[in-house]
Amino acid sequence: MSGITGERAVSRRWVLRGGAAAGCVALGCFPAEEATGESVEGKPTGGAPADPAGPWAWIRIAADGGIAAYSAFTEMGQGIHTLVATIVAEELEVEPAAVAVLPAPVDPLYDNPFFGSQVTGASTSARAALPALQTAAAALRAMLLAAAAERWRCAPADCFARDGAIHHPGSGMTFGYGELAAAASRLPTPRSTAVKAPGDWRLLGRPQPRIDSPAKIRGTARFGIDVELPEMLMGSVVNAPVAGGRLQWVDPAPALAIDSGVVVVPLEDAVVVLAESFWTAERAIAALSPQWDQGPAAGLDSREITTRLQSALAGPAVTAEEVGDASAAAAQVARTLRLDYEVPPLAHAAIEPPNATVRVAPDRIEIWAPTQAPTAARAAVAEALSRPVRDVLVHTTLAGGSFGRNLDTRVLVQAALAARAAGRPVKLIWPRPQDIRHDNYRPPAACRIEVGLDRTGFPVRWVQRIAVPDLRGAGASYLRGGPPTAGPDPEAVEGAASHPYRFLYRRVDWADVAINLPVGWWRSVGHSFNAWFIEHAVDEIARGQGLDPTALRRRLLRSEPRCLAVLDAVEAMWHAPPASGHFRGTALHVSFGSVVAQSLEISLPAGRPRVHHVNCAVDCGGALDPDAVAAQMEGGIVFGLTAALHGSISLRHGQVQEGNLDAYRLLALAESPTVDVLILPGPQALVTDGHEAGGVGEAGVPPVAPALCNAVLAATGRAVRRLPIRLT
Amino acid sequence: MDLLVNGIRRSVDAPPDKPLLWVLREDLGLTGTKFGCGIGRCGACTVHLDGLAVPSCMIPLGSVTGLAITTIEFVAGDQRMARVQQAWLDHRVSQCGYCQPGMIMSALGLLGESPQPSMEAAAARLDVLCRCGSYPRVVKALRALLES
Numbered sequence: 001m002s003g004i005t006g007e008r009a010v011s012r013r014w015v016l017r018g019g020a021a022a023g024c025v026a027l028g029c030f031p032a033e034e035a036t037g038e039s040v041e042g043k044p045t046g047g048a049p050a051d052p053a054g055p056w057a058w059i060r061i062a063a064d065g066g067i068a069a070y071s072a073f074t075e076m077g078q079g080i081h082t083l084v085a086t087i088v089a090e091e092l093e094v095e096p097a098a099v100a101v102l103p104a105p106v107d108p109l110y111d112n113p114f115f116g117s118q119v120t121g122a123s124t125s126a127r128a129a130l131p132a133l134q135t136a137a138a139a140l141r142a143m144l145l146a147a148a149a150e151r152w153r154c155a156p157a158d159c160f161a162r163d164g165a166i167h168h169p170g171s172g173m174t175f176g177y178g179e180l181a182a183a184a185s186r187l188p189t190p191r192s193t194a195v196k197a198p199g200d201w202r203l204l205g206r207p208q209p210r211i212d213s214p215a216k217i218r219g220t221a222r223f224g225i226d227v228e229l230p231e232m233l234m235g236s237v238v239n240a241p242v243a244g245g246r247l248q249w250v251d252p253a254p255a256l257a258i259d260s261g262v263v264v265v266p267l268e269d270a271v272v273v274l275a276e277s278f279w280t281a282e283r284a285i286a287a288l289s290p291q292w293d294q295g296p297a298a299g300l301d302s303r304e305i306t307t308r309l310q311s312a313l314a315g316p317a318v319t320a321e322e323v324g325d326a327s328a329a330a331a332q333v334a335r336t337l338r339l340d341y342e343v344p345p346l347a348h349a350a351i352e353p354p355n356a357t358v359r360v361a362p363d364r365i366e367i368w369a370p371t372q373a374p375t376a377a378r379a380a381v382a383e384a385l386s387r388p389v390r391d392v393l394v395h396t397t398l399a400g401g402s403f404g405r406n407l408d409t410r411v412l413v414q415a416a417l418a419a420r421a422a423g424r425p426v427k428l429i430w431p432r433p434q435d436i437r438h439d440n441y442r443p444p445a446a447c448r449i450e451v452g453l454d455r456t457g458f459p460v461r462w463v464q465r466i467a468v469p470d471l472r473g474a475g476a477s478y479l480r481g482g483p484p485t486a487g488p489d490p491e492a493v494e495g496a497a498s499h500p501y502r503f504l505y506r507r508v509d510w511a512d513v514a515i516n517l518p519v520g521w522w523r524s525v526g527h528s529f530n531a532w533f534i535e536h537a538v539d540e541i542a543r544g545q546g547l548d549p550t551a552l553r554r555r556l557l558r559s560e561p562r563c564l565a566v567l568d569a570v571e572a573m574w575h576a577p578p579a580s581g582h583f584r585g586t587a588l589h590v591s592f593g594s595v596v597a598q599s600l601e602i603s604l605p606a607g608r609p610r611v612h613h614v615n616c617a618v619d620c621g622g623a624l625d626p627d628a629v630a631a632q633m634e635g636g637i638v639f640g641l642t643a644a645l646h647g648s649i650s651l652r653h654g655q656v657q658e659g660n661l662d663a664y665r666l667l668a669l670a671e672s673p674t675v676d677v678l679i680l681p682g683p684q685a686l687v688t689d690g691h692e693a694g695g696v697g698e699a700g701v702p703p704v705a706p707a708l709c710n711a712v713l714a715a716t717g718r719a720v721r722r723l724p725i726r727l728t
Numbered sequence: 729m730d731l732l733v734n735g736i737r738r739s740v741d742a743p744p745d746k747p748l749l750w751v752l753r754e755d756l757g758l759t760g761t762k763f764g765c766g767i768g769r770c771g772a773c774t775v776h777l778d779g780l781a782v783p784s785c786m787i788p789l790g791s792v793t794g795l796a797i798t799t800i801e802f803v804a805g806d807q808r809m810a811r812v813q814q815a816w817l818d819h820r821v822s823q824c825g826y827c828q829p830g831m832i833m834s835a836l837g838l839l840g841e842s843p844q845p846s847m848e849a850a851a852a853r854l855d856v857l858c859r860c861g862s863y864p865r866v867v868k869a870l871r872a873l874l875e876s
Contacts, residue, residue, distance in 0.1 A: 077825070077860045209817070210820060212822070213816070213817055213820070213822050213825070216828055217813045217829075218800065218813070219800030225762070228759075277746065278750055278763075279750040349859060351762070351770060351859050352762070352826045398824070398825075432766055432767075627820055631862075631865070634862075634863075634864050635860045635861035638860075660766070661764075661767070666857045669863045669866060672861075672863035
């Protein structure tokens with residue numbers, strides 16, 4: 001933006017004529033259905049910009065001045081649609097509410113640079129959206145300025161953008177963006193455009209009202225499960241009870257006896273039943289007695305999982321990291337502690353069950369789904385129906401939570417196969433027990449930490465072995481961001497290797513464990529267990545040596561100023577010592593580029609931990625929306641507490657025992673603590689380069705389990721050896 | 729079968745044992761009421777029957793004739809609903825928002841009781857499950873409503 005000299009004489013007649021001409025050119029008028037975000041087909045419609053892969057691929061301006069931006073990321077609660085609107089509004093000098101956000105179609109233009117395909121995951125949405133949309137919006141602003149300057153025959157620097165219009169202060173004249181859009185779209189994209197400096201931000205860095213909140217509290221927000229198509233059938237499913245099992249045969253007669261209109265669709269490893277009502281489909285499917293080949297996992301039970309994890313701790317392993325001087329450390333070791341921990345598999349249990357709506361036409365297949373992975377979804381459906389990917393259109397809907405669940409493409413494939421079989425559009429919903437029993441689970445994991453203490457009781461040698469199934473076999477290659485790496489699975493050891501604690505010697509080993517259980521990405525992935533292993537161990541070590549855990553943490557972090565600042569900040573959030581009968585625990589973890597420390601207070605009424613309050617300090621390198629960051633920390637804390645207090649998936653004869661939310665318990669409001677979040681101001685340099693800022697969608701999860709167990713240790717003098725916490 | 733939904737008489741052709749949740753969603757197009765678990769545990773399907781908050785997935789259609797059915801879509805002219813929704817906006821409660829219709833209908837039911845429950849009693853009874861972890865903000869919004 002620049003000032004204006006005011007000396008340029010601009011022909012009033014030219015301006016009028018120019019304005020009138022611009023008003024006749026409609027560029028990018030969004031069809032009504034597109035503006036609702038329910039149907040976006042192919043590339044953005046309207047007009048033919050000179051540079052279709054440039055900024056106009058991200059942002060369109062209609063002749064009436066309406067602005068719409070594409071989100072390459074699925075809105076699943078993290079607030080990315082609001083951030084997309086805010087970034088665009090910041091550069092285009094409008095209010096976020098003036099920017100409609102549409103889900104992007106599948107196109108390499110919208111690939112997540114962290115993955116190389118369209119994926120919402122790994123806490124990257126904000127970090128990836130910022131540079132792409134900032135650059136696009138800044139280029140558009142420059143093109144609108146150039147288009148206006150051409151009309152006024154002045155220099156672009158003599159004009160400025162504000163409130164959806166380009167202004168010429170010298171004359172007081174303005175053009176709305178809609179009047180300029182057609183001309184601007186014919187201009188070449190500027191080779192480089194300066195984005196606003198963080199110091200000039202008026203929206204970013206400040207809490208914004210979420211643009212999706214009004215519809216969400218009125219019940220008018222459309223999630224995947226709410227999609228309606230003409231002639232649509234509703235579907236329910238029963239999957240092979242044991243993962244890897246196969247359908248042998250199913251007699252459809254009992255389902256047809258419930259309702260003669262139902263369609264029974266046998267699939268390789270499932271039976272889908274279609275009806276006019278989901279309730280009818282549910283009743284019909286309950287009447288069936290499918291015969292299954294249970295497959296190779298039929299013998300798996302929870303005890304077997306523990307046995308395999310334990311033998312992996314004693315068997316061969318690969319070294320993921322080795323730092324320091326082994327012999328120097330060994331020379332100082334006076335005593336060695338061996339600390340063992342184990343965590344169970346966990347389900348995602350998003351409240352919106354997995355669902356997909358599919359219409360199969362001769363020339364194309366359309367999918368509506370709350371998917372986190374549109375590129376993988378498209379490929380999976382194309383492959384299942386033997387069609388080229390260009391025939392498959394994916395409409396990404398709002399997701400009712402996800403946490404990694406909707407990286408799974410099975411429900412889309414089943415819906416597509418069922419829609420083809422029935423010759424009608426199908427909305428397939430996995431009933432809750434199918435969701436819980438056929439998830440891609442957070443893998444079970446075990447850990448052994450051998451800690452060498454010197455004569456003063458200070459840890460100098462840290463040898464950690466993690467036994468956990470390889471996640472690289474999970475899901476499609478689109479979800480990995482490149483070909484599988486050789487050597488140790490990076491996600492098995494994330495949060496353990498490259499840990500900020502400094503020892504004279506540290507080695508982190510990983511032992512793969514063959515367990516016939518589908519595993520996948522669950523909010524914070526490997527960090528979800530590695531933070532617990534390490535941070536609970538630190539308190540156990542400290543208390544065993546009579547050291548203050550926070551003092552020990554400070555010594556281990558002595559060369560990590562960023563971590564130290566976060567640790568000091570969280571401790572300073574307590575203003576009084578704990579009440580009698582209350583105990584505190586603290587933990588810190590670095591994940592997804594963010595440093596998070598949490599300190600919480602518990603009591604143990606009737607021998608069960610009750611979490612009263614959690615303080616949370618986070619350094620994410622600068623917060624694009626502090627309130628959204630705080631919400632993610634609060635949500636991460638509740639998610640992590642749910643796992644630590646209740647979370648467990650158990651198996652018997654290869655079948656998951658927990659079916660619904662009565663058995664797979666989620667933390668209830670009455671069990672939920674109050675939470676205070678402090679966001680440390682990050683260096684602005686970090687936030688100007690999105691790739692160096694930290695993500696926040698997952699970073700709030702890892703520290704809370706160890707903080708809780710550290711409080712339990714403080715209260716009882718006993719460490720927790722396995723989650724969920726079961727005090728005896 | 730005749731129903732009174734959000735103050736309007738609606739005629740529905742569905743079996744009497746069909747759960748109210750699916751009647752609302754499939755027969756009446758009121759998709760604001762959500763399916764979560766089907767066993768009345770998660771509360772995403774909460775609606776009001778004569779002002780009482782209930783999980784609609786457990787209520788057969790045949791049992792609701794003559795009762796006033798209120799869903800999240802009922803906004804126009806309802807002062808208390810407007811206050812609750814404003815409190816939800818003020819405290820930026822919603823994340824994914826999927827459970828929030830149930831959460832709001834459940835909160836609305838508590839606020840409609842006479843006498844109003846204490847904050848502690850309200851928190852103990854607001855048992856709609858939220859996987860995003862909006863609870864700390866729900867509590868703030870509820871406290872503001874109970875205190876005003």
